[in-house]
Amino acid sequence: SQTIHQWPATLVQPVGSPLSLECTVEGTSNPNLYWYRQAAGRGLQLLFYSVGIGQISSEVPQNLSASRPQDRQFILSSKKLLLSDSGFYLCAWSLESDTEAFFGQGTRLTVV
């Protein structure tokens, strides 16, 4: 069966510090991978998606970047965090031939 791992679960970082959130998927090959952010009182906002190794599409201009160094690994990064980067970050995967997206457990990021 397929599983998705996302870590860390919670993170408190000072403004201006770097960020690296990692997501890995097990039990499937060549998944579509996604990074979403959910700010307080707002819906899930798609940040990045990837259909293959090294292929990253950005949905909105951000202080963030994403990379996919391996087929089942998706990394969200920032060189310098802003207060507005605080939120709940969710990694998800889906298959082109399948329907729903499956979410990781999320990372609660607080920038102070």
Place this chain on the structure above:
Amino acid sequence: GQNIDQPTEMTATEGAIVQINCTYQTSGFNGLFWYQQHAGEAPTFLSYNVLDGLEEKGRFSSFLSRSKGYSYLLLKELQMKDSASYLCAVRDLGYSTLTFGKGTMLLVSP
């Protein structure tokens, strides 16, 4: 682009039936999804509609009208554990990304 609207909050009583509506305007459509999200947790998949009509899965049902850009999630025999946020999401054509509404917070009271 995509625009998805759903009510912000709803309240209902344990054992009752509640209907959560979702309307959408999209440039492309390849299915509508409903997810449940408890506070502080990840969303979990509830239902998927790509053709018009009603899909039933246990206590939960979802309806879609593509011509009207309208869907609803129907929850029957409400339980306290159904208190959560319910997210409506539309899948676009092409790379199959999901665009989510802001969610409807459902509070079930005794």
